[in-house]
Amino acid sequence: NAGVTQTPKFRVLKTGQSMTLLCAQDMNHEYMYWYRQDPGMGLRLIHYSVGEGTTAKGEVPDGYNVSRLKKQNFLLGLESAAPSQTSVYFCASRRQSTDTQYFGPGTRLTVL
């Protein structure tokens, strides 16, 4: 039981490049979330999904897109990366019946 895993662990992009971050969970959780964490600030919600094929915007969605084609996977895409998107990105998941979110190990992204 690996829990929540994220790929890749680190990535460096140039401004304007695109990339996709992958989150996978093996706990059969219905809900999945993408957050970003910046120094001196709390985790902020980017997008979330309440089930396969559904997504919704969070607090800071601009510049990001997401997809949930399979229940166990949640993808976060950056279409045209900007230096302001330099951050650590965390994925989380939870069961529909509980409030507790379980987090992955994070992806550190640097946009030059």
Place this chain on the structure above:
Amino acid sequence: EDQVTQSPEALRLQEGESSSLNCSYTVSGLRGLFWYRQDPGKGPEFLFTLYSAGEEKEKERLKATLTKKESFLHITAPKPEDSATYLCAVQVNNNDMRFGAGTRLTVKP
């Protein structure tokens, strides 16, 4: 506006020196308050959930309490392995969780 404020930003303790971390919140409707521990380079690890004022939860040297406006994480006789950043979060609706910036705790032997 929903806000979560944690204090202090950083706390240095000697091993065995008990203390408390504070999380104050202003939210329109509290559905739950969460404490997480985060080690450097890792994701947050769940510690506690509190739902109503007066509720308390304990785990080893940690005890979390909740009032109508704030939560405290009490650390009794801390050890160096308790060094981490402790995050507080409040759930304001089904999928909106607001996090504080965290308290970075260092426990020196």
